[in-house]
Amino acid sequence: MVRTLNNLSDLRQTGFGQPRPRHGLSLLWWYSHDCVRIDSNGRMIAQYNPANGAFGFHRFYNRDRLLPKSNLPYYEVGNLSSTDSLPDYVTENYSGYSDNSNKDRIIVSFDSGWNRFEKIYVTQHSDHVKFDQNHTYCISTELIKDIQDLNLEDFLRGRTNRSEHISIDIPQSVQIQPFQSQSTCEECCNMLSCVLIAVIVIAAIVWFFKH
Template identity: 45%
Template sequence: MVRTLNNMAELRGSSFGRPWPRHGLKLLFWFANDYIVFNDDNQMFANPDPKEGDFGFHHFQNRRECENNVCKRLLPYDGYPFYEVGNLHLPTSKSLPKYVRKYNTGNIDTSNMDRLIISMRSDRIVDKVYVTQHEDLRSFDPVNTYCISRGLLMIICGHSLSNFLEQAGYSTHDYCTIL
């Protein structure tokens, strides 16, 4: 079961995107402020279409992982395709803002472990937003996978990057260093 984060306190309690040099919180800030647009019905509209591959978006299979003959998907299936973004090693991720990419080491370490996954309807309305992290080179960590509510995304839009990072639990030293 994927837990939904509805406010800054829950995001801070999740430990997603921390500690520095992880990029997940910066990726989430970019997504809320620059990638999605809320329409008059508070639906999230993807701009541009993730199918086009901008910013490193690519199809996410949500494949079953099996252990001891028990198989489950990372995310609940809602009938819509999934798209993943956040792999800073992809050439197309260079179009992400510099503040998202800045401290990526290029190595296999914590600077590239965070991902954002969306499920999207055919009319480019984003149905669900998830954040997760790698637990190893092949798998995402189901314990550290969260759904981000529309309300939390709207809250994030009301912050500057430095204020958001502080509210989300980066220490003053960490977020001053990364800006």
């Protein structure tokens, strides 16, 4: 089973494309903005036909069963040693060697009849040939939309968009109870009144005996 990533927090937790010089996050941002459009029915419409080989797209035959069996062909992109057409922000940290700077890939299943991507996966090499089954994930349409809502700088810095909310659980022992707070304030006011009255009475008695 390949885990599906549904939001930016899920993606960050996997560590995909991190840290530099890995290029996976830049590659995924490029793909989300330039290669796919989500239509009103949530379908992932292809902006380029991967079968044409643009940007280094090529067939991925899934011989090691990295991905689920599919009747649609798989295509891989992201090998920086086999393309010079990806944007500079994707390739800028590439060393030219088989190292972490060329570790990450995107793999898609493509339906040419409908010109759309059925599935989008991210993965990474475990060695020079094989991919890592334990670091292979399916990218949901919701996550693609989240990435499309961010510019590259914010995405790489790990910022989220407004669709994700952070909740903080406050321990019961420190939670403020409105009714108890009101009662406490009234008690404090009553105590202050009593103290002031006592001070006034004492001052009056002292003044009386002095005069």
